[in-house]
Every structure is written in C-alpha cells, then in structure tokens.
Amino acid sequence: MKVVKFGGSSLASGKQLEKVFQIVVSDPERKVVVVSAPGKRFSEDEKVTDLLIECAELSLQNQDPKEKLDAVVARYALIAEELAISSDIIQEIENDLKRRASSDKSNPERFMDLMKASGEDNNAKLVAAYFQSQGVDASYVDPKDAGLLVSDEPGNAQTLPESYTKLASLHDRRGILVFPGFFGYSKEGDVFTFSRSGSDITGSILANALKADLYENFTDVDAVYSVNPSLVSRPKEIKELTYREMRELSYAGFSVLHDEALVPAFRAGIPVNIKNTNNPSAPGTRIVYERDNTNGPVIGIASDEGFCSIYVSKYLMNREVGFGRKLLGILEEFGLSYEHTPSGIDDISVILRENQLAPGMEEEIKRRIETDLNADLVKFEHSLALIMVVGEGMRRNVGTMARASKALAKAKVNIEMINQGSSEVSMMFGVKEVEEKRAVQALYDEFFAAVMV
Amino acid sequence: MKVVKFGGSSLASGKQLEKVFQIVVSDPERKVVVVSAPGKRFSEDEKVTDLLIECAELSLQNQDPKEKLDAVVARYALIAEELAISSDIIQEIENDLKRRASSDKSNPERFMDLMKASGEDNNAKLVAAYFQSQGVDASYVDPKDAGLLVSDEPGNAQTLPESYTKLASLHDRRGILVFPGFFGYSKEGDVFTFSRSGSDITGSILANALKADLYENFTDVDAVYSVNPSLVSRPKEIKELTYREMRELSYAGFSVLHDEALVPAFRAGIPVNIKNTNNPSAPGTRIVYERDNTNGPVIGIASDEGFCSIYVSKYLMNREVGFGRKLLGILEEFGLSYEHTPSGIDDISVILRENQLAPGMEEEIKRRIETDLNADLVKFEHSLALIMVVGEGMRRNVGTMARASKALAKAKVNIEMINQGSSEVSMMFGVKEVEEKRAVQALYDEFFAAVMV
Numbered sequence: 014m015k016v017v018k019f020g021g022s023s024l025a026s027g028k029q030l031e032k033v034f035q036i037v038v039s040d041p042e043r044k045v046v047v048v049s050a051p052g053k054r055f056s057e058d059e060k061v062t063d064l065l066i067e068c069a070e071l072s073l074q075n076q077d078p079k080e081k082l083d084a085v086v087a088r089y090a091l092i093a094e095e096l097a098i099s100s101d102i103i104q105e106i107e108n109d110l111k112r113r114a115s116s117d118k119s120n121p122e123r124f125m126d127l128m129k130a131s132g133e134d135n136n137a138k139l140v141a142a143y144f145q146s147q148g149v150d151a152s153y154v155d156p157k158d159a160g161l162l163v164s165d166e167p168g169n170a171q172t173l174p175e176s177y178t179k180l181a182s183l184h185d186r187r188g189i190l191v192f193p194g195f196f197g198y199s200k201e202g203d204v205f206t207f208s209r210s211g212s213d214i215t216g217s218i219l220a221n222a223l224k225a226d227l228y229e230n231f232t233d234v235d236a237v238y239s240v241n242p243s244l245v246s247r248p249k250e251i252k253e254l255t256y257r258e259m260r261e262l263s264y265a266g267f268s269v270l271h272d273e274a275l276v277p278a279f280r281a282g283i284p285v286n287i288k289n290t291n292n293p294s295a296p297g298t299r300i301v302y303e304r305d306n307t308n309g310p311v312i313g314i315a316s317d318e319g320f321c322s323i324y325v326s327k328y329l330m331n332r333e334v335g336f337g338r339k340l341l342g343i344l345e346e347f348g349l350s351y352e353h354t355p356s357g358i359d360d361i362s363v364i365l366r367e368n369q370l371a372p373g374m375e376e377e378i379k380r381r382i383e384t385d386l387n388a389d390l391v392k393f394e395h396s397l398a399l400i401m402v403v404g405e406g407m408r409r410n411v412g413t414m415a416r417a418s419k420a421l422a423k424a425k426v427n428i429e430m431i432n433q434g435s436s437e438v439s440m441m442f443g444v445k446e447v448e449e450k451r452a453v454q455a456l457y458d459e460f461f462a463a464v465m466v
Numbered sequence: 467m468k469v470v471k472f473g474g475s476s477l478a479s480g481k482q483l484e485k486v487f488q489i490v491v492s493d494p495e496r497k498v499v500v501v502s503a504p505g506k507r508f509s510e511d512e513k514v515t516d517l518l519i520e521c522a523e524l525s526l527q528n529q530d531p532k533e534k535l536d537a538v539v540a541r542y543a544l545i546a547e548e549l550a551i552s553s554d555i556i557q558e559i560e561n562d563l564k565r566r567a568s569s570d571k572s573n574p575e576r577f578m579d580l581m582k583a584s585g586e587d588n589n590a591k592l593v594a595a596y597f598q599s600q601g602v603d604a605s606y607v608d609p610k611d612a613g614l615l616v617s618d619e620p621g622n623a624q625t626l627p628e629s630y631t632k633l634a635s636l637h638d639r640r641g642i643l644v645f646p647g648f649f650g651y652s653k654e655g656d657v658f659t660f661s662r663s664g665s666d667i668t669g670s671i672l673a674n675a676l677k678a679d680l681y682e683n684f685t686d687v688d689a690v691y692s693v694n695p696s697l698v699s700r701p702k703e704i705k706e707l708t709y710r711e712m713r714e715l716s717y718a719g720f721s722v723l724h725d726e727a728l729v730p731a732f733r734a735g736i737p738v739n740i741k742n743t744n745n746p747s748a749p750g751t752r753i754v755y756e757r758d759n760t761n762g763p764v765i766g767i768a769s770d771e772g773f774c775s776i777y778v779s780k781y782l783m784n785r786e787v788g789f790g791r792k793l794l795g796i797l798e799e800f801g802l803s804y805e806h807t808p809s810g811i812d813d814i815s816v817i818l819r820e821n822q823l824a825p826g827m828e829e830e831i832k833r834r835i836e837t838d839l840n841a842d843l844v845k846f847e848h849s850l851a852l853i854m855v856v857g858e859g860m861r862r863n864v865g866t867m868a869r870a871s872k873a874l875a876k877a878k879v880n881i882e883m884i885n886q887g888s889s890e891v892s893m894m895f896g897v898k899e900v901e902e903k904r905a906v907q908a909l910y911d912e913f914f915a916a917v918m919v
Contacts, residue, residue, distance in 0.1 A: 257812075260781070264811050273782060324888065328713070329726060334803045341791035350787045356806050357889025358717050358854075359710075401811075412875035414884065419872060422865035430887025431867065434896060435777065436810025443887060 018216035021052020023290035027095025047216040050132025069128035122167035130196035137193035150188030163197035170205035180222035210271035221277040310406035311460040321367040326360035398449035424455035471669030474505020476743035480548025500669040503585025522581035575620035583649035590646035603641030616650035623658035633675035663724035674730040763859035764913040774820040779813035851902035877908035
C-alpha cells in the first residue's frame with residue numbers, strides 16, 4: 014500500500030488534476046491520497062492559501078473579505094468547470110468558507126488556522142468528487158473523524174501520539190481515500206495547522222500510521238539534484254539517497270522536501286519517493302533507510318551563505334574546564350543557536366547564521382565574552398558560506414578528504430574551516446561567500462564529472 | 467640584559483658547573499642566573515629533589531631521614547670538592563637542611579614544600595660561592611628579600627602581582643645574581659613551590675619583571691625538534707618558532723619547555739632561547755612573538771595518544787537550542803575536560819583524554835546523555851591519537867590541507883576526524899592509535915623531507 018501526496022502545483026488546475034487522477038488509478042496500491050491546496054498555475058499566480066490568509070487578515074481588521082473569498086471560490090469553480098464536475102461541490106465549498114469567515118474571532122491565531130486549513134480541506138472534497146465523477150470508488154476523509162489529533166499550537170501543531178492508532182483504522186475503509194494535508198484537530202475539536210510544508214507532514218504521518226510500503230511525494234521536479242542548479246549547470250540527479258544524506262543535504266535548504274516532515278516516515282523505516290506529477294514515468298529520487306554504495310563516496314553537495322564566526326582566543330584556554338560550555342551559555346542568553354564549534358588549543362570559533370544578530374548585538378556579545386571569560390581576543394568574521402559534501406561511502410573511503418581539499422586548492426579556494434569526523438556521511442568546508450560558487454563547482458567537477466561521462 | 471636559566475642536568479656535577487660558569491661569563495649581558503636543583507648525572511642517578519621528597523616523607527612518618535639527608539649533602543659536597551670550593555658552604559647547606567628537617571610538621575604539605583625548595587635554594591648558594599671563588603662578582607639572591615611573593619598553595623603556588631614591581635629593583639644590584647628557581651614566599655613568610663617545571667617559571671617571571679631582552683633556557687638538547695624523535699628518526703631541528711606554535715606543539719607533551727612557564731615572558735613579549743649547556747655554540751631554538759615565515763607552511767608536527775570520543779546523534783539535533791551546552795554540562799558534572807567537539811547536522815562528538823574515565827563512568831555517562839538529552843545513539847570510541855600539524859604559514863597557504871590529507875591517504879591512513887579553522891596556526895587530525903606512527907611519518911615526509919635535502 015502506498016500513501017501518495019500531491020503538492021500545490023500538481024493541483025493548480027483541471028489539467029493538473031487529470032494527471033493526478035491518471036497517476037493514482039494507474040497503480041492499485043495508491044490507496045491514500047494526501048492533497049495540498051491549489052497552488053500557482055503560472056509564476057505571478059496567487060496560491061489559494063495566500064488568498065485565504067488575506068481573507069483572514071481582512072476579517073480580523075473588520076474589513077469585508079468578500080472579494081478575496083470570491084477569488085478562492087472562483088479557483089475551485091474553474092477547476093470544477095474544466096473537469097465537468099457537478100457544481101454542488103462548489104456550493105458546498107462556498108458555504109463552508111462563509112461559515113468559517115463568520116466564525117468566532119476572539120482568538121485571532123486560531124481563526125487564522127481555521128481559514129488557512131480550508132484550502133486543503135475543500136480541495137480534498139473537490140478531488141474526491143472528481144474521482145467519483147470518473148466512476149472510481151473514492152471518498153473524502155475528514156481528519157476529525159479519522160482521528161488526526163494535534164496539539165493546540167496555531168501554525169505549529171504537533172501530532173499527538175494517539176493519532177497513530179486511530180489513523181490505522183483507515184485500513185478498513187474501502188476505495189481511494191482523499192485526505193486533506195496541513196492540519197489536524199485538537200482534543201477540543203478546533204482546527205490547528207502544521208508548520209511550513211504541512212501537507213508533507215500529513216503524508217508522512219499517514220504512511221507511518223498505515224505502515225505503508227512507500228510514501229510517494231509528487232511535486233514538479235524530476236528528482237533531487239546532486240547540487241544546487243543555480244550554482245552548477247545541469248547537475249546530476251540523485252536516484253537514491255538515505256535519510257541521513259537527505260538530512261545533511263537539506264541543511265542548505267535546496268531540498269525538495271522539508272526534512273522535518275520526514276520524521277514519522279523515517280521512524281517507521283518507510284521509503285519515500287519524490288516524483289514529478291508532470292513526468293510520472295521518471296523514476297524520481299528514493300529516500301531510503303540504507304542503500305548500496307555504488308557510485309563513489311559522494312552523493313551530493315549542499316551549500317549555504319549567510320554565516321559568521323565568533324573567534325575567541327585565550328592563552329591556556331585548553332586547561333580551563335567549562336570554558337566552552339560557558340561560551341555557549343552566553344550565546345544562548347542572546348537567543349542564538351549555533352552550527353559548529355571548531356577549536357584549537359587556545360581558541361574556539363562558533364559558527365552561526367548571521368541573520369540572528371540584531372543591531373548592536375555583536376558589540377554586546379564581544380563585551381560579554383571579554384568580561385565574563387577573560388578572553389584575550391574576540392573577533393567576528395562575516396559573510397561565510399558552509400559547504401557540505403555528503404555521502405554514505407565517505408567513512409570507508411580513505412582518500413575523499415584528499416580529493417576534496419586538492420580540488421579546492423586547485424581552484425585557489427582558501428578553506429577557512431573544516432569540520433569532519435562526527436557525521437559519518439558528510440564533511441564540511443567553510444569558505445568566504447565570494448568563493449562559494451567556485452568552490453562548489455570545483456567539488457562537483459571532482460566527484461561527479463567523471464561519473465557523468 | 468639576559469635572564470639565564472639552567473636545568474638540573476646542567477648543574478648535576480662540578481664538570482657541568484664549569485660549563486655553566488663559562489657560558490655565563492662569556493656574555494656580560496647574562497646578569498641573572500636561575501638555577502634548578504642538581505639533577506641526574508647518569509640515567510640511574512637520583513635527582514636531589516627526589517631525595518628531598520623522600521626525606522620529607524620519612525620525617526612525616528616519624529622515621530629518621532638522616533641517611534637521605536646525608537645523601538643530599540654528599541651531592542653538594544662532591545660538587546664543591548670537584549670545584550675546590552671552600553667547605554664552609556657545605557656546612558651552611560647541612561645546617562640549613564637540618565633546620566628545615568626539624569621544623570614544624572603540623573601542615574604536612576607546607577613541610578613538604580619547605581624541604582623540596584631547599585634543593586634549588588642551596589644550589590643557588592653553592593653556584594654563587596663557586597662563581598665568587600673564580601673571582602667573579604656574584605651573589606646569591608634570597609627570593610624572600612627580592613620580593614617573590616606567591617599564593618599559599620602547596621605545590622601549585624601562583625605569583626602575586628606585586629612581585630613584579632618588587633623584583634624589578636634587582637636591577638640596582640651589582641654583579642651576577644644567582645636566583646634559586648621553583649619557589650617563592652607567601653605573605654606570611656612561608657615557602658611555597660610552583661608546579662612542575664617550577665624553575666622555568668621563576669626564570670620567566672624574572673625576565674618579565676626585569677624587562678630582559680632575552681630569556682635563555684639552558685637544557686641538554688640542541689633544539690626543539692620538528693617532530694617527536696621516537697616516531698621519526700633524526701627529525702629536523704626548529705630554529706625559530708612563535709609562542710603560538712610552541713603552545714600548539716607542546717599540546718602533545720614532547721616539548722622541552724613546560725608551556726605554562728612561558729606565560730610571564732609571553733605577556734611581556736620577551737623572546738625565549740632554548741639552548742644546550744653541553745653545546746652552547748649551537749644556536750638552539752628561539753621562541754618569539756612573531757617570525758618571518760620562510761620555510762614552508764609547517765614548522766612542526768605533534769601527536770599524542772590516549773584519546774577517546776563520545777559520539778552522540780539525534781535526528782534534528784541541529785534545531786535544538788542548547789543541546790551542545792547541555793552535553794558539555796553533563797561531562798563537566800563528571801569532572802571531565804574535553805579537547806574538541808566536531809559536529810555534523812544531527813550529531814556531535816566530544817574528544818577527551820580517556821585516562822579521565824574512572825571505571826563504570828562510561829556506562830553512567832551514556833545513560834545520562836540518553837536520558838537527559840533524549841539522544842538516539844551514544845557511542846564511545848577508544849584508542850584515538852590526535853596529530854597537530856603546526857605552522858604560522860598555514861592560513862595563507864591554500865594547499866596545506868590538500869597536501870596533508872593526500873599524504874595520509876597515500877599512506878592508507880583513515881582520517882577519523884579533522885578540526886581546522888579556529889586556530890590559524892594548526893590543523894588537527896584524529897586517527898586510530900595503531901596508525902599514529904605511520905601518519906606522522908607520512909606528514910613529516912610531505913612537509914619536511916624536501917626541505918632537508
């Protein structure tokens with residue numbers, strides 16, 4: 014049995030829904046279909062979810078949301094018309110939206126979640142109606158009936174453990190089940206949405222609860238690339254990677270899937286297949302628990318900008334028990350989270366995302382470290398990029414670091430920092446932002462160029 | 467003006483004292499002479515300091531220390547006889563020792579310090595008498611008169627700040643000043659000794675207080691080697707290195723000088739020259755504040771065994787503010803100090819010296835980390851060696867890491883860990899202990915073989 018999730022661009026128009034239908038019915042194992050709200054049809058288009066947020070904001074400011082509400086209904090109506098579905102469903106959606114818009118606004122965040130969630134909820138009803146109109150045994154599943162219980166945190170709901178047993182009984186339902194992504198219900202019966210990429214989370218939860226053989230995640234790219242295509246032209250596609258590799262690559266934020274969404278599938282050991290709605294015959298990228306390591310030590314290269322380092326030196330620091338802990342404690346007081354802490358004998362650097370630094374904070378942190386820790390020198394360095402070279406084969410391969418650092422040296426890239434050895438599947442290089450593109454290209458050429466030929 | 471310190475082996479016999487005399491009088495700048503207690507004359511010999519410790523222990527156990535005391539006096543007497551110095555000084559030394567041995571023992575540690583310190587104190591008197599017998603204007607300096615004030619911590623005395631101003635007035639004294647190393651006086655007038663290598667500390671303090679142009683440290687080797695001679699045969703000698711390089715090299719404990727001893731000289735920017743009493747014309751090794759970087763990026767390679775790593779992994783660790791700090795806090799509760807903390811996205815390793823782990827502690831730490839931090843996996847790895855590749859030229863040299871890692875790969879050494887980027891003067895490799903020697907040889911061949919030819 015497979016859980017299949019479709020993203021917003023796969024559900025943006027009647028034409029797209031036809032593709033979705035063909036994909037689902039072509040494989041009898043595709044029993045649970047998780048849907049997002051209709052996304053963009055072209056780059057200037059508005060997502061239904063964004064329209065709904067505008068509705069909610071207008072309502073909360075006591076302004077009339079009618080125009081925006083009508084725009085939402087029009088999106089569904091257009092799809093229904095394209096697919097010649099009975100207009101009853103559009104009437105139902107319109108009534109639902111009006112009911113939500115006129116509901117209690119005493120808790121603005123809860124009202125916002127209720128409005129946002131309608132995008133997925135009504136789309137699931139529309140998709141189910143379309144599948145039925147094609148003579149297929151399909152039904153909309155209400156997350157409340159199915160037992161998807163979540164915490165009452167608006168925009169950041171956490172699944173409650175009892176959901177998994179409740180959802181498992183979906184096994185007994187006949188036909189194709191169309192399940193809205195992005196939200197669940199609190200024990201009090203109120204709607205709360207997940208964080209970003211919430212529909213991916215819903216699919217992952219269902220895959221876990223139903224012990225699916227596969228979680229298929231349909232989006233609009235053929236595969237995950239081995240490197241960011243904006244840095245290297247036409248990079249190699251990744252056919253299969255492990256959860257750990259996916260997680261290390263997603264660090265730099267160029268991944269297709271939000272990595273937190275994978276946790277429930279990961280915990281149950283269910284493989285994930287990222288596929289393209291617009292090219293379903295392409296094998297896509299499989300995310301698995303373990304994989305054979307056949308294609309050299311490196312599977313992908315991720316990179317990201319916007320880091321800075323705080324360098325702290327103090328003669329004989331090494332002898333001082335608690336120095337590192339106290340330093341991290343100071344940064345925590347400033348609400349800063351950090352990425353890495355490379356250290357020498359008498360110095361330590363803390364690498365963090367520089368967008369966390371509010372104006373004036375740098376000077377304050379400097380003063381605190383100098384005063385509290387009696388440091389000899391505290392120095393900020395800005396505009397750093399981190400590059401992760403990722404692959405399960407890395408640990409067993411003696412020469413990977415030599416190849417990587419030689420490639421960087423040949424490209425005249427100065428390595429500001431190396432962090433290797435804790436993770437068995439990655440090595441990290443810190444370079445100046447201006448050298449990032451050159452560095453990534455050099456590493457790509459070293460580890461992938463030969464494989465491509 | 468130069469402060470000149472001689473170690474125990476340079477003062478072990480009359481023959482050695484003749485060398486010391488020649489060295490001191492050959493340069494009128496050598497005005498302050500710091501002496502250790504007489505050391506070993508041959509490898510099975512006993513150091514005077516060790517004899518004194520035995521004396522003290524016997525006395526504290528209410529046993530008769532006479533035999534050992536006689537042995538101490540005999541060492542001085544033999545030197546005096548060899549050098550034809552009047553036996554008055556030996557009588558003085560014997561009286562001093564008896565006075566100390568019969569003094570108050572209510573505080574055993576303080577009594578121990580009083581006994582130990584006599585080795586240097588009486589040797590300074592003997593050396594001064596010898597210099598005088600040669601017609602040189604020389605005098606013994608009593609640290610109490612000179613104002614070397616220290617904290618009342620037995621075996622670990624810290625210099626009090628006011629010492630520096632007081633000691634500066636030694637400038638006004640005529641002739642060569644012979645100053646005993648290793649100890650000072652508390653404000654109450656009691657003797658307290660420094661930690662290990664205490665005579666080096668005394669020399670360093672005097673160099674600072676007197677704003678010496680140079681601190682010469684005479685020992686029994688021609689120079690500091692670029693690598694441990696027990697790992698690589700006949701390694702290159704280092705002519706000049708910076709304090710920072712010295713400190714990073716001393717990490718592995720193969721240095722001639724105890725690095726803590728250098729702090730006062732370092733703070734005053736006074737260069738240190740390590741020289742050989744038995745070969746004073748050899749230039750030795752100079753430790754300086756800054757140096758020209760002429761001989762390639764690497765100046766030395768240090769390594770040490772006996773490390774272990776604690777590997778901790780947890781999915782999405784990266785999102786958890788405070789994880790690293792809490793982990794270090796747990797280790798601190800167990801009284802453990804750590805060396806490095808390489809980290810991946812979802813994992814962190816803590817490298818520490820494994821001799822700190824008491825029996826059973828490993829299991830306890832594992833349990834604590836699993837319970838308190840909800841870690842997915844906690845794993846110890848033992849028998850690791852750390853190798854430091856050190857040199858000021860490293861940061862400006864793009865290809866150093868490539869050369870180092872390639873050399874290790876060619877020697878089939880698996881790099882368990884790399885830590886590079888905080889210190890500007892070193893890169894660290896972690897390898898299995900069994901691969902240490904092969905790794906160090908490979909690195910030495912890469913960075914020094916060509917230079918030697």
